[in-house]
Amino acid sequence: MIKVIAGCDVGHFDSLFDEIFALRHKVFVEELGWEEIRRPDGREIDQFDDDYAVHHVAFRDGRVSGYQRMLSMARPNLLRNVYPELCELEIPSSPDVWELTRYAVAPEYREGKRSVGSVGTELIAGFVEWGLASGVNKVIIEFEPMWVFRAMGLGFLPRPLGLPAEVGQQTIVPTEVTFSERTLLKIRETMGRHDPVVCFMGTLAEQRRVRLAS
């Protein structure tokens, strides 16, 4: 299951977010070596973790097994505010395009060095489901070029926004991926399960109830 939590509700899930910020620090600072976001308290929180961020949290056996954060392109985001030089096309800024950042699977839930694994695939199903339910059909991701190949295999339509570039120890390429109901079917086929994975929490659940009722 993927819980979808709005940034404005983070205060209601204190202990959960203790676990999330620690996971982010472990994966991005300690494993990937992103020193500029290292924090002495081991909680990786940045300027984009505001009320408008949307957090996706995957669970296995009641524990956090994976995470990703969605940022609206109509608001400050990594590509526009941190890496604008990576982008050769105009940076999308409409509210129906979101940026996917901090995609992470907890080390104990990974399957092999290179496989996306069941948690990794569920996170992907999660953002597609969230997007289709929220009027979003494009996300921007700064990922390693090989992810383009995987994205195509899962039924996404990717489009490069720039050329691959070295950032720290990684090579990344900013890419816009478009998806539809068909993408979701393909991902579910790959996962071997067809039930919805996302569960909207707090404010987002309330907004959704209002929208569905009207």
Added chain:
Amino acid sequence: MSAFIKTFDAIERVNQCDTPERVFHELLKVVEPYGLTNLMAGTMPSPHDKRAETKRHLWAERQPEGWMQRYLQQSYVFTDPVIRRIHGELSPFRWSEAPLSAAIETRQKLIFSEASEFGLKDGLAVPIVLVDGTLGSVSFGGGGLVDVPTHAMGEINLIAIYAMGRAVQLRSETEHSVRAKLTTRELDTLRWACEGLTMIEIGERLGISNRTVELHLKSAATKLGARNRAHAVAEAFRAGIIH
């Protein structure tokens, strides 16, 4: 024209191709200015695979006459330093940068020298990773001066990845359309035939007469464009309908 626009346009062209052959043709046009005139693309076979299965991992090849046959016949894929390096590498690299392994160095040098005799003197390999973690690559080679400037490595990498993605999409569409044409019974009989069962044995398993089994197999063979039962099994394998 900027390097990005050139790359973007090449990716557009690749995405518009409607057969894997055209995809690889477009891809070769991208790398030819750097002296790369040949390619081989596919996933990594396991050393436990039978030779026929090894061939199934090969998605496309534009190699000098006779080289691919020699390569497959000698099972060079398991010793080839370029292929071995892909296991530890996710960025594109030059063939000359692929390290030799002490224990099999003589055989590895032989592969490079034979490749060179066939007209492949140097090349560039682009690794890919499938969703399930399976490794693959597209490896470009050339017989003359191979000159790939550093900036072009990233561009070739990106275009090659889009091309491989497109080729795989097109392959799976073909598989789907062939599979869709076969009935469940035809698929069942084919699967058992490929396990080496006789018509009578297949009939017993499925609770139908051996005459009906024969009809199903014949109809499957027609749909697959095969001439007989063995050919139908081979075609079904090739199309990825049975594994």
